[in-house]
Amino acid sequence: MIKVADGSGFCSGVKRAIGLAFSSSEKGKNIYTLGPIIHNPQVVSLLKEKGVLAVSSIDNIPSGIVIFRSHGVLPDDYKKAKEKDLTILDGTCPIVARVQSLAKSLFEDGYTVVILGDPNHPEVKAIVGNAPSSIVIKKPEDAMLIKKKKIGLISQTTQSMGEFKKIASIILDRVHCLKIYNTICKAVLRLQEKTISLAEKSDVFFVIGGKTSANTKRLFDLSCKINPNVYHVERKDEIKPQWLTGKKRIGITAGTSTPPWVIDEVVEKIKLITQN
Incomplete structure (x- = not known):
């Protein structure tokens, strides 16, 4: 299946x-x-x-x-x-443009903007460009190092809600004034939830998408936490038949930048392997 x-x-x-x-x-x-x-x-x-x-x-x-x-x-x-x-x-x-606008507004209002995200990702770089003194953090532990009194917390749109909440909780105990905007894309969150649910029920799990895609890598990381047989592929040619040996429940997810025809090609390749 x-x-x-x-x-x-x-x-x-x-x-x-x-x-x-x-x-x-x-x-x-x-x-x-x-x-x-x-x-x-x-x-x-x-x-x-x-x-x-x-x-x-x-x-x-x-x-x-x-x-x-x-x-x-x-x-x-x-x-x-x-x-x-x-x-x-x-x-x-438009969701990314909103984050840029919020960052600019917070900066102009005298807040230190803290961004959960990858500092090398173009989305985060563009956000920082609108709030030059921003602090970019990648994990909750980084929040322990922040020593500002007035903080505006936002996120790269493809991050996980769990990490965002942890960081918000840590910062809340360390500052006098904290503004929090949930800027994680709702479509991304829904896909993360569907991915986790399906990965839990699968014997083997495939994450399809570009190797530089932030949201695809996030799906891969989340899947690996609950399933030992997870593979990140960009194309059907990367799939190895031995990955499917003895596997009956085959799950697939794909990042938000993955074309539908690529997903279809992977599905057909898996069908071909499992039917032989």
């Missing part, structure tokens, strides 16, 4: 960004995304075939259209794009 977790694959924010990218590919040449539009190599490769190129800097764009990815961009990048008179298509997820 093969079961795919409800809500697996593209979320609304990713669909929006990809829709902008693919529709712009029909407008001719000089179309770029600032960084990969999403953290999925298959989608980035497909866009490249259609003439939409991912670049690492606004400086690498001579002219034309720039698409801001779903993770958002630094305020300086937006300014540079305007100065170069580029046509801007903003693919920033």
